[in-house]
Amino acid sequence: MMQLRNRFLPLLRAASTLHSPIHPRACRRLLSTSTTLPTAFSLEDYLVAACGLAQTQVREASKKVSREVSRKASRELELSYSRLNSASNSDAILSLLSGASLSRADIAVVVSADPLLLRASVKNIAPRLLALRDRVGLSTPQIARFLLVGSRALREGDVLVVTKRNAAFLRAGLEREVLLRAEELGVPPTSRMFRLAVSVIANNSKEKVAAKLEFFKRTLGCCESEVSTAVSNKPTILELSDEVLLRKIEFLVNEAAVEARDIVERPVLPTYSLEKRLVPRHYVMKVLQEK
Structure with a gap:
């Protein structure tokens, strides 16, 4: 000292x-x-x-x-x-x-x-x-x-x-x-x-981070390098629970017709609030497209 x-x-x-x-x-x-x-x-x-x-x-x-x-x-x-x-x-x-x-x-x-x-x-x-x-x-x-x-x-x-x-x-x-x-x-x-x-x-153990990476590979059907790229662009996606991530991914893919690859390339999407941002914006865009 x-x-x-x-x-x-x-x-x-x-x-x-x-x-x-x-x-x-x-x-x-x-x-x-x-x-x-x-x-x-x-x-x-x-x-x-x-x-x-x-x-x-x-x-x-x-x-x-x-x-x-x-x-x-x-x-x-x-x-x-x-x-x-x-x-x-x-x-x-x-x-x-x-x-x-x-x-x-x-x-x-x-x-x-x-x-x-x-x-x-x-x-x-x-x-x-x-x-x-x-x-x-x-x-x-x-x-x-x-x-x-x-x-x-x-x-x-x-x-x-x-x-x-x-x-x-x-x-x-x-x-x-x-x-x-x-x-x-x-x-x-x-x-x-x-x-x-x-x-x-x-703030997260090595095992927890590894499990989260495996979750992304399994859910989005992407390879390890693609997951690494997503995490390097938005590290905070590792802090979201599997339940929350699954709900958002299912909505983006099934309802909003977003490709899984697009989610990997834009990892900020799963960090948005489902109720306050993703769903409202999707339905606004849907109404505009119909008109």
Whole structure:
């Protein structure tokens, strides 16, 4: 605990004056100056040189940033976005992650999943990382795994509020076996559904999940790969009871004439309420077609 604290606190005190604390060679190249004006900061280049992302990951990360910026327009976003367009803040964030014993490969996965973490305020994130260790009781490997599924909570909210009430559940959900089981379902850590998959897996036994997968194969007449694709697109379908799922599937197939393959390709359908959404919409469409 003291070792982790000793790593974070100097960074916290010096956050306003940090300049390229890690990967200095990459940062010097990115921030090289001419005889007049400094070279413009390139987020894409930084993600490759300092964070170790591949080009495919960089393209996806850039899309996530663009979506976030287009969705929100506020003074706070402008400030955080300006942090994302300079190396100093991003370097400080990488130093904090490195101080939490994350390897370069771990950092690449975390940043790829949530590139907006680089825009976060260092003064806010440092004490939250400490809180995960001191108040929630996560080990260093668990902190690294937490960042794969909870980096948004780290950068946007008070981790104490978000996690303390369910600390035991959180620790269980971050066990390596749970993360591996989520990946085995076809949900990689970089997927936006990874957080949901981990939550579902942590709350259900391996036997229960296997039984649910078998239920889908038997009921919809699909193969294992098709079920995996459906689950990776909508992990919460594993939490629905067999009785509820059977009623919805029977209605969709027998009444609404939906092909079983269409249900597999659109796994969100079984998650809709039968009485409040599926049935009413079906009969509205039926009346419109008749007219």
